[in-house]
Amino acid sequence: xxxVKRPNNGELLQRxxxxxxxxxxxxxxxxxxxxxxxxxxxxxxxxIRARWQxxxxxxxxxxxxxxxxxxxxxxLIQ
Numbered sequence: 001x002x003x004v005k006r007p008n009n010g011e012l013l014q015r016x017x018x019x020x021x022x023x024x025x026x027x028x029x030x031x032x033x034x035x036x037x038x039x040x041x042x043x044x045x046x047x048i049r050a051r052w053q054x055x056x057x058x059x060x061x062x063x064x065x066x067x068x069x070x071x072x073x074x075x076l077i078q
Contacts, residue, residue: 007015
């Protein structure tokens with residue numbers, strides 16, 4: 001039977017340090033991506049809010065036009 005060489009404490013510590021550096025790099029990339037995505041979402045939301053901030057004007061104008069058309073039709077029918 002072959003004996004498997006077990007790593008010593010120094011080798012284990014070096015593996016942990018290497019893994020931690022990889023994890024730190026991955027976290028930095030994820031943070032950058034999340035920040036970019038967050039900025040896109042905030043920008044998108046701001047554009048939607050700006051566009052629909054005056055939506056009540058559209059609703060009122062639509063109601064006025066509809067009531068005018070109904071009024072004209074009622075006058076024509078009578």
